[in-house]
Each structure stands twice: as structure tokens, then as C-alpha cells.
Amino acid sequence: MKILLMGNPNVGKSVVFNRLTGADVIASNYAGTTVEFTKGSMKLDGRRVELIDVPGTYTLEPTCKAEEIAVEMLNDRVDGDVIINVVESTNLERSLNLTLQLLKRKVPAIVALNFWDETKHKGISIDDKKLEEILGVPCVPICAVTGEGVKHLVERLKEAKSSSYKYEDEERWHEVGNIVDKVQNVTHRHHTWLEKLGDASVKPLTGIPIAVVVMFLAFKVIRFIGEGLIGYVGEPVFEKLWLPVVMKLSSLMGSGGFLHDLVIGQLIDGEIDFGQSFGLLTTGLFVPIGAVLPYVFAFYVVLSLLEDSGFIPRLAVMVDTLMHRVGLHGFAIVPMLLGLGCNVPGALATRVLETRRERFISATILSIAVPCAALQAMVVGLVGEHGARYLAIVYGTLLAVWVLLGVIFNKTVKGESPEIFLEVPPYRIPYMRSLLKKIWIRIKWFLKEAVPFVLLGVLIVNLLYTFGIIQFVGKITAPVVTRVLGLPQEAVGALIVGFLRKDVAVGMLIPLGLTIKQLIIASVVLAMYFPCVATFTTLVKELGLVDMLKSAAIMVISSLVVGGLLNLILP
Amino acid sequence: MRIELNLNYRPGFVDARIRIRKKLHGKETRMSEAKANRLSLVQMRSGQKGRIVEINGGYGLARKLDALGIRTGKEITKISAQWMRGPVLLQQGNTQAALGFGMASKVLVELNAKDEK
Numbered sequence: 001m002k003i004l005l006m007g008n009p010n011v012g013k014s015v016v017f018n019r020l021t022g023a024d025v026i027a028s029n030y031a032g033t034t035v036e037f038t039k040g041s042m043k044l045d046g047r048r049v050e051l052i053d054v055p056g057t058y059t060l061e062p063t064c065k066a067e068e069i070a071v072e073m074l075n076d077r078v079d080g081d082v083i084i085n086v087v088e089s090t091n092l093e094r095s096l097n098l099t100l101q102l103l104k105r106k107v108p109a110i111v112a113l114n115f116w117d118e119t120k121h122k123g124i125s126i127d128d129k130k131l132e133e134i135l136g137v138p139c140v141p142i143c144a145v146t147g148e149g150v151k152h153l154v155e156r157l158k159e160a161k162s163s164s165y166k167y168e169d170e171e172r173w174h175e176v177g178n179i180v181d182k183v184q185n186v187t188h189r190h191h192t193w194l195e196k197l198g199d200a201s202v203k204p205l206t207g208i209p210i211a212v213v214v215m216f217l218a219f220k221v222i223r224f225i226g227e228g229l230i231g232y233v234g235e236p237v238f239e240k241l242w243l244p245v246v247m248k249l250s251s252l253m254g255s256g257g258f259l260h261d262l263v264i265g266q267l268i269d270g271e272i273d274f275g276q277s278f279g280l281l282t283t284g285l286f287v288p289i290g291a292v293l294p295y296v297f298a299f300y301v302v303l304s305l306l307e308d309s310g311f312i313p314r315l316a317v318m319v320d321t322l323m324h325r326v327g328l329h330g331f332a333i334v335p336m337l338l339g340l341g342c343n344v345p346g347a348l349a350t351r352v353l354e355t356r357r358e359r360f361i362s363a364t365i366l367s368i369a370v371p372c373a374a375l376q377a378m379v380v381g382l383v384g385e386h387g388a389r390y391l392a393i394v395y396g397t398l399l400a401v402w403v404l405l406g407v408i409f410n411k412t413v414k415g416e417s418p419e420i421f422l423e424v425p426p427y428r429i430p431y432m433r434s435l436l437k438k439i440w441i442r443i444k445w446f447l448k449e450a451v452p453f454v455l456l457g458v459l460i461v462n463l464l465y466t467f468g469i470i471q472f473v474g475k476i477t478a479p480v481v482t483r484v485l486g487l488p489q490e491a492v493g494a495l496i497v498g499f500l501r502k503d504v505a506v507g508m509l510i511p512l513g514l515t516i517k518q519l520i521i522a523s524v525v526l527a528m529y530f531p532c533v534a535t536f537t538t539l540v541k542e543l544g545l546v547d548m549l550k551s552a553a554i555m556v557i558s559s560l561v562v563g564g565l566l567n568l569i570l571p
Numbered sequence: 572m573r574i575e576l577n578l579n580y581r582p583g584f585v586d587a588r589i590r591i592r593k594k595l596h597g598k599e600t601r602m603s604e605a606k607a608n609r610l611s612l613v614q615m616r617s618g619q620k621g622r623i624v625e626i627n628g629g630y631g632l633a634r635k636l637d638a639l640g641i642r643t644g645k646e647i648t649k650i651s652a653q654w655m656r657g658p659v660l661l662q663q664g665n666t667q668a669a670l671g672f673g674m675a676s677k678v679l680v681e682l683n684a685k686d687e688k
Contacts, residue, residue: 058638063631091665094640122665173642202660202669203617203651317669321657329671330658419671420658421635426665 001049003042003157004077006070006102007086008095009056010310010425012114014038015144016086017053018434020154037069044157058094060101065351074105082160083109084153089119089126089141092184096176099135103163109137110160112153116141123189131183136163145431194427201314202424211318214311222298226377229294238274238290246272246281262462276511284458287378287503288450293443295377299341300442308430308438312337313422320420326406327361327413328353329420335362339370342446343535346370347542356547357415361406363539364551367531368558369402371502374450378506379523386516393570394523401528401562405554449534450501457497457504470496484560485525486567487518498526499533517570521563529559610682612659612675615649621680622646628677636678639668647680 007013021040038053057070074083085102087095102109113128132139138159142149167175200206246264253260255267264272265279272279274286306312312334320330332353339346343366350362371379384391410417464470473496474481474489481487481495490512498505505526514522530552531539540548609624623645626633636642641663650660650667652675659675660667670678 061634061638063635063638088665091640093664094666097638097640173637173640198667199650204654204657207651313669317653317658317660320669320671321653321655330669419673420669421671421674422669423639424660424667424669426667 001044002077002081003049003051004054004073004081004083005052005086006054006074006083006098007056007114008058008088008091008098010423011056011086011088011091011095012144012431013056013086014053015431015434016084016112016114016142016150017051018431018437019144019147019150021051037073042154044154057098059098060105064354074102074107077107081108082157083107084157084160085109085111087111087113089113089115090122090124092124092126093176093180096179097172100165100167100172100175103135103137103165104167104169106162108160108162110153110157111135111137111139112144112149113139113141114144116149117143117146121189121192123187125185125187127183127185131179134165134179134182136165137161145429194429198310198314198424198427201311202317204318207314207318211315214306214315218302218306222295222302225298225301226295229297230291234290234294238286242285243272243274246279249281258466261466262459265462275507278458278461278507278511280455280458283504283507284455285451287501287507288374288447288454291381292374292377292450292503293446295380296341296373296446297439297443299373300439303337303341304435304438304442305430306337308428308435310425310427313424316420316422317424324417325410326365326403327410327417328358328406329417331420331422332358332362335366336370339366340373340376341442342372342374342449343367343370343531344449344538347535347538350542354418355416357413358417360543360547360551361409361413363543364409364554365402365405367535367539367551368405368528368555369398371398371527372532374501374503375506375527378503379527382506382509383516383519383523386519390516390520393520394527397520397524397562397566398527401558405558450503453501453532453534454504457500460500461493461497461504461508464493464496480560484567485521485563487522488512488514491518491522494522494526495529499530499536502526502532517567520570521566524566525559525563528555528562530555608681609679612649612661612670612678612680613652613672615680615682617649617651619682620646620648621682623678624681625679626677627679628674632674632677636668639666640664641666641668646683 005013005017017038017040020042022042037055040051040053041048042051043049052073054073055066055070057067059067060071060074062068062071077083083102085099087099099111111131113126113131119126126141128139128141138156140149140153140156142153144150201210250260250264250267250272253264255270261279263279263281265277265282268276272282274282274290277283306315316330316333318330319333323330323332332350334352335346335349337346338349346366347363350359350366353359353362379394380391383394461470470490470493474492477492478489481492482489485491491509491514494505494508497508506523509519509522530536536548539551543551610621615621623641623643626636626643633642641647641661645663648662650662652659656672658669658671660669661675
């Protein structure tokens with residue numbers, strides 16, 4: 001037996017899902033497509049049943065890819081499967097449009113009237129008994145965020161049945177209207193402060209300052225959490241607890257030799273330096289866990305908060321006009337924001353854009369000019385210690401490149417860029433458990449992706465050095481690297497490793513003793529010249545090989561141009 | 572009755588905007604058509620309420636809007652519009668939706684009588 005959770009987008013489906021399922025939640029792609037859904041299981045009368053969170057849909061006559069999948073998943077059900085139709089009580093009319101379509105399919109269904117508590121604030125009263133009578137399926141008021149009514153919903157799951165409600169398709173809205181008239185009573189009420197804030201943040205005069213303040217605070221909070229974790233957790237753990245362990249291991253291995261250098265790395269003045277030693281157990285662990293993870297965690301806490309509160313769609317509306325200048329619409333801000341965490345989810349999120357032109361533009365400017373948290377954490381550490389203004393040059397250059405390339409693409413890339421069209425859900429206080437679960441899934445994903453690749457990167461760096469390959473490639477590429485970019489030959493090693501992990505690549509710059517000018521150029525070029533291998537494979541899948549090759553050519557050329565210009569301009 | 576009330580009404584600043592737009596973009600039917608009592612979402616002022624009388628786009632636009640419960644005959648409120656031909660935000664019931672400028676100009680609305688003044 002399967003249970004399908006279906007409903008409009010933004011009706012708290014995932015909160016219901018989190019209430020019903022345990023920890024065994026997995027996000028996966030629907031076979032052969034790029035639409036993601038989550039799957040879990042719950043206990044029902046002593047047996048495990050599968051629970052699927054179907055992508056949100058407004059209608060069973062699909063208007064986009066995600067809705068097509070929702071319909072397909074509905075068609076794939078077998079006898080005995082049950083639909084839980086999650087309905088937004090404060091938006092009964094719109095929700096019932098889908099409910100009636102579901103009932104027509106003659107599937108065993110049960111309706112969960114979510115946000116029941118909100119109806120009171122909004123002056124809405126709904127007669128759930130009467131609704132149940134009319135629809136012919138159980139209707140259970142719930143408030144998923146507090147958990148109220150969820151138990152009752154589970155108890156009544158076995159009462160789910162197919163309805164005999166009949167109507168003509170052309171008359172559906174009319175039917176919905178009739179039902180709403182019968183069961184719902186709306187009285188006058190005052191706007192809640194969340195609604196007032198919601199409206200204020202989409203009006204230009206108030207919305208622009210609000211957006212600026214929110215983004216500024218987001219940035220501050222990320223730095224506060226990130227630096228705090230590094231200073232009070234990361235460094236103490238590595239310096240006080242881990243250092244003695246690896247020092248002992250180092251002396252056991254004889255403080256030198258091939259294997260020692262691989263595992264522990266080079267000793268700097270007889271000491272292990274987590275930034276420079278470059279062994280698997282030293283730098284290999286310190287970079288992903290000690291230096292990068294704190295920022296990744298901080299970033300995902302803030303991003304998840306912004307997502308679950310309903311700020312992102314409003315931001316999308318506010319930046320729409322600007323995004324049109326680079327050939328995209330407001331919603332393309334989503335892949336860019338995600339990309340600031342890691343380019344892979346950012347690249348995946350370009351799917352929300354409809355046309356090939358939009359996907360090409362967004363994926364290309366994303367992987368060129370949006371640095372991921374791992375790269376940023378290292379750059380902030382390395383360049384930032386020379387002063388914030390140098391950091392500003394790095395970020396300013398990347399932003400300028402983002403805008404400039406976007407404007408050029410907008411003029412040259414063929415195809416259409418459609419307009420923005422999206423529902424703007426009300427502001428809501430995020431539900432903690434969903435929020436934590438989301439952050440946890442993202443962190444888990446980062447650790448699984450990053451740690452092995454960093455270790456592999458460190459391993460390869462050591463092998464390449466041992467066999468003299470980096471020195472060799474350095475000599476070949478010297479004209480470009482030294483003349484155009486003004487970097488020492490050894491920096492080529494960082495560019496090679498940057499393909500594996502950009503954070504490791506920045507780490508490789510530390511022992512080179514670069515000037516601040518060289519550090520700035522190296523940081524910008526590392527961000528731009530090519531995506532890391534994880535992003536690269538994702539982009540090949542998303543764009544296709546041909547478009548990806550075009551995109552890659554643009555990356556290499558633009559990074560050389562920008563790096564060369566910086567070399568000329570900077571004193 | 573309604574026709575009488577709506578006769579030739581257009582707020583002054585809309586007129587000014589139409590003149591400027593005409594200068595900038597040449598003749599634009601969506602701005603100049605302003606059939607007395609019918610305004611597009613773009614021409615409405617933020618905060619005004621009205622009833623959708625026509626969705627002038629193709630089947631796709633009508634269907635997308637319909638899925639959100641926004642269709643001919645529905646009462647809507649314009650919440651805001653972004654500067655420089657940015658998207659329009661409207662509210663229908665408890666649903667808010669943002670439409671790009673082009674789409675918004677294809678949705679025609681008849682203003683509520685009390686909002687006319």
C-alpha cells in the first residue's frame with residue numbers, strides 16, 4: 001500500500017509529510033526526469049506503508065513539468081493506494097478545484113484541511129462536516145505545524161474511499177463555487193501583521209529597503225555563525241584534540257618519507273600546519289570540516305529560513321526587472337542563491353526555468369560568477385586577512401562579470417525568455433522540525449560529496465608533485481599563467497586541482513606566498529575558469545554536451561580576459 | 572448603470588504615463604486602448620479592486636491563471652507593481668500571484684464603482 005500526498009504548492013504538504021514520516025526520508029528524481037520528490041514510510045495498523053510527497057500541483061491538466069509528473073504519479077497508483085489531499089483551508093476555493101479533479105478519478109481519498117488555525121485569524125469559518133457530506137470522502141481539519149488533528153487524520157485513513165460526486169468538467173469552477181458557498185462563511189477581519197509585512201515587502205517603496213535589509217542581515221548572520229563555529233568549535237577541535245593525535249602518528253611514521261607525506265603531509269618547521277601540510281589526515285580533513293563546513297552550515301540555516309518563511313518568491317518579484325536585463329526573470333534568483341552554497345544544487349535548480357535559452361544563460365553565469373560556499377570560505381580566510389577591501393575587489397569583480405556576461409548573453413543568445421508567473425505564498429513562521437530536517441539533508445549531502453573529493457584532491461596533488469607532473473604542466477603553461485595572469489608557475493597546480501575541489505585549490509595557494517594582488521587574481525580566476533567536476537557533470541546532464549562545451553569555452557576565455565585585466569589594472 | 576459611472580474615466584497620472592510610453596515605445600495598443608471602463612492590470616493603481624472581464628492572452632495564459640483560481644468574473648485587488656515595467660502582484664481571495672508586465676497587460680479589469688473616484 002502506498003499513500004500519496006497531493007495538493008497545491010505551498011499548502012504545507014511537506015510539513016504534513018514530516019509529521020507522518022520518520023527519519024528514513026529520501027529525496028529522489030522521478031524516473032527519467034529531473035523532477036524531485038520525497039519518499040518516506042509510516043506505520044499504519046502495525047505495518048509499514050510507503051508515503052510519497054507528490055510535487056505540488058494546482059490542477060490535473062498540467063501546465064508545467066512538475067505538474068505532469070504529479071499526474072503521472074497519480075496514474076501509476078495501484079489498487080489499495082490512498083490519496084491524502086492536503087487542502088489550504090484559507091484558500092478553499094482554489095484547493096477544491098484540485099480536489100474535485102481528484103475525486104473524478106475515483107481514487108480512495110481523504111481530505112486534510114490544513115492551516116485550520118489560520119482560518120480563525122482570517123475570519124473564515126468552514127463547516128467540515130458538511131463538506132465531508134457533500135464530497136463523500138472524509139474531511140479532517142488539521143494544523144500540521146502544531147500537529148493538531150494529525151493523529152485524527154491517521155485514524156481516519158482507513159475510511160478513505162472513492163467518491164460518487166458527479167459534475168461536468170466545464171462546470172467545475174461553478175461546482176466549486178457552490179460548495180464553497182454552502183460550507184464557508186467569511187466575516188470581516190483585520191489584516192494580520194504578517195500579511196501587512198507580506199504586502200509591504202512587494203511594494204517598491206518599502207520592498208526594496210526590506211529586501212536590502214534582509215540580505216544584509218542574512219550575510220551578517222552567515223558570517224557570525226560561520227566565524228563563531230570556526231573560532232569556538234572548528235579550530236579548538238583540530239588544534240587541541242586532533243593535532244596531538246596526528247603529531248604522534250607523524251613521529252611514529254618517522255616524520256618523513258613518501259607514505260608520511262601522503263598521510264600527514266610536509267612538516268612546516270617540524271610542526272603540522274593544517275593549512276599547508278597537505279596530508280590526507282591533516283589538510284584533507286581540515287579543509288572540508290574545519291574551514292568549509294561551518295560556513296556551509298551557516299549558509300543553509302539562513303537559506304532554509306528564507307525559503308520556509310516565504311521570502312524567496314517576494315525577492316524574485318523584486319529583482320524581476322533587473323533579471324530581465326540579463327535575459328532571465330525574477331525566479332532565476334533561486335539558482336543563483338542556491339549556487340552561493342554549492343553550484344550543484346544551483347545548476348539543478350535552473351530546471352525551474354522554462355526555455356533552453358534561460359537555462360543556458362543562468363547555468364553559465366552561475367558557474368562562472370557565483371562562487372560556492374566552499375570556495376568563499378577559503379577565499380575569505382586567505383584574502384580577507386589582508387583586509388576587507390581586497391575581498392571587496394574579488395566579489396565586485398565577480399558581480400561585474402555576472403552582470404556583463406548576462407547582458408551580452410541577453411543580446412546574443414537566441415531563443416525566448418518568458419515572463420515571471422508565480423504564486424506568492426503568505427509569510428509563515430517556519431516549522432522547526434521541517435527546517436531542521438531540510439538543513440540536515442543538505443549538510444549530509446555536502447559531507448557525502450565534499451569529504452571524499454577533498455581527500456581525492458589532496459591525494460592527487462601529492463602524487464602529481466611526487467611525479468613532477470605539476471612542475472611539467474607549469475612549464476608548458478608558463479606563458480599564460482605568468483605573463484597573462486601574473487602568477488607563479490606553481491599556481492598551475494591549483495588550477496588543475498580546482499577541477500576536483502576549489503577549496504583545496506585555494507588551500508594550495510597558501511604555501512606559495514603570493515602577494516595580495518596575485519591572491520586576488522588567483523581567487524577570481526579559480527572561481528571563473530571552470531566548474532568543479534561535480535558541477536561539470538551536473539551541467540552536462542542539464543544542458544547537454546554541446547551547450548556545455550560552449551559554456552565551458554566561455555568560462556575559460558572570460559577567466560583569462562578578466563584575470564589578465566586585473567593583472568594590468570591592479571597596482 | 573456601471574457604464575455610466577465608468578464613462579471615460581482614467582486617473583490623470585495614467586494619462587501622463589500613456590503619453591510617455593507612446594513616445595518611448597510608439598503606439599501601444601494595450602496602453603491606448605483603455606476602453607473607458609476597462610483597464611488592464613498594468614493600468615490599475617495599487618490598492619484598487621476590480622473584476623476580471625477578459626483575459627486577452629492565448630490559451631496558455633488563461634489556463635495558468637485558471638489553475639490559480641484567477642479567471643473572468645473574479646474580484647481581484649492589485650497589490651503592487653514594480654518599477655520599470657516590472658511584474659504586477661494581484662490578490663484573488665487569499666491567493667497572491669505575480670504576473671510579468673506583458674501578461675498583466677493582457678488581463679482586463681472593470682474597476683469597482685467606489686474605486687472609480
